[in-house]
Amino acid sequence: MSDHEQLKISIIGTGRVATHLALHLHQQNQKIQYIFNRSVEKAQVLADQVHATAIDDLAQINDTDILLICVSDSAITQISEKLSQINYQGLVAHTSGSTALSVLSNLGRNAGVFYPLQTFSFEQKIDWQSTPIFIEAKSVDALHKLEIFAENFSSKIYQYNSEQRLSLHLAAVFACNFSNYCYDIAQQILDEKQVDVDLLQPLIDATAEKLKRARAVENQTGPAVRHDQQILAMHQLMLTNHTEWQTIYQLMSQGIQARTPKN
Known part of the structure; x- marks a missing residue:
């Protein structure tokens, strides 16, 4: 993946973080492929805004550069287990500040964290350029991909470990x-x-x-x-x-x- 290549991104979740990330990426002309929610109707609402495909089956996700897990902290492990069961091979990153990278250990070295230190609400716009982004990954290659991805949002990008985060x-x-x-x-x-x-x-x-x-x-x-x-x-x-x-x-x-x- 080159520094100027259009990314293909899929998002798990339709809450505040997922919505802000999806809308901003769409504005940056990045390709949003899939929006996942257990309720395909909820997924469709966000998918319509970013010209993505709404799904309720993780096995439908394919050919994606980065898969973002934007769900509650308690649900991250469950999502990770499901991705492992379908043998998902792409780069997966959760967006939690309080969840360690190790919860994605069953996904191998192609796992990471993309954490924007910001408060999110549906009605409030985000000043992404002033928002620090914290990344962590299991491998150098995954970390490099996340760094390139983070540049879509902010120039304030930091490599912090789980304890620091x-x-x-x-x-x-x-x-x-x-x-x-x-x-x-x-x-x-x-x-x-x-x-x-x-x-x-x-x-x-x-x-x-x-x-x-x-x-x-x-x-x-x-x-x-x-x-x-x-x-x-x-x-x-x-x-x-x-x-x-x-x-x-x-x-x-x-x-x-x-x-x-x-x-």
């Missing part, structure tokens, strides 16, 4: 998923008092912007880092009717104080 996934849960849940709590607090939640947006933007210039621990502000016990107690009292939020507030405040001891 797992640390990224865990860190991403804190940085993205947990922080978003904190935004959810914040919005609910304001909704209860009929306060406009958009008032928080400049603060959220400024907090994210500061991370470009300094480490998070250096940017920490608020009553916990000041060890302001009066404000901390008042906030916790305000959360009396929301014990879950109160516990989160206490744990986070304690963590901040442990990270930034009082002078």
